[in-house]
Amino acid sequence: MGNNTNDTKIFFREELLKWNAFHNDRSLPWKGIDNPYFIWLSEIILQQTRAEQGLPYYLKFTEHYPTVNDLANAEEDEVMKLWQGLGYYSRARNLHAAAKYIASEKAGEFPDTYDEIIKLKGVGPYTAAAIASFAFKLPHAVVDGNVYRVLSRFFGIEQAIDSTKGKKEFAVLAQELIDKDEPASYNQAIMDFGAKQCSPAKPNCMYCPFVHRCSAFMEGKTAILPFKEKKIKKKERFFVYVVLKEEGQFLIKKRLEPGIWQNLYDFSLIETEKHCEEAELNQLLNNRLEGYEFETVKCSKAYIHILTHQKIHVRFLTVDIKGQYKQDYRKVETENLKRYAFPKVIINFFEDEGINV
């Protein structure tokens, strides 16, 4: 069932812009600006992060790196350290790589077409449309979770938003709806409307300008739209971190392998198939440290770290070790740990140990 005649589309566009005129919120520093570099930074930060959580990171990045060239010239460890705690670290690596590309290939000029913007590392269709419309006033419609929700409810679209067909249908409709003269206001309006008015759990239908023409409201389907085909099943993983200490100093190493936490620092890692009992842990430790003289100091509580597709169970075994351990480990005094970027679960562990990183 759908509700997308031309007349309905015009009504939707006009009412949305009217709603925006009343609810236009410029309280966040990236709203209403046209600096493409700052808009790009904010969009990457907000990709997996709520605005309140992302705000201090946006302020830190714009202060440390006021131009794209400043970001390009920064040390990778410094960029990762500034990103520490925000998660999904590939965003920081991609930001840095794209800044280097803009500095070296575009003479520091931020690309000003959708096709060029989408070539930047870490930039997908949503982010490219946001930058193109906010910074350059180009008519490219954003399609994110808010947009899927608003469109599926108002127009009564029951196509799953995570199916290829559904994605295409929503993208075409969004592009038809965008106001060609005011693409920035339109894009901001639909995202804000989705966040504030047509929210996931409790849409404010009573005071909604669309209520008399909204398919979901009229058919009692607000709770079930938008449809999704698949439920994400999280993969369970079990990590045992061996926190090696040599003469009171921590042995840490940079994670170079692709995957989660790449380029952050961690400890010697043992991954297992399931939870291990103490005897099994001791056996694993003996295997890992074969040939070294060591003493287990303590085993931590279990920590759980949740990512989009993974649930990671982590325990930390603190071990005093004698003699020179492997070359790729850095020996770091406790007070110097704060110079390195660690995954959140390791920061939590350090905090529980009374160590501020």
Ligand code: SF4
């Ligand atoms: S009436 Fe309710 S469901 Fe429909 S657009 Fe408004 S807030 Fe969303």
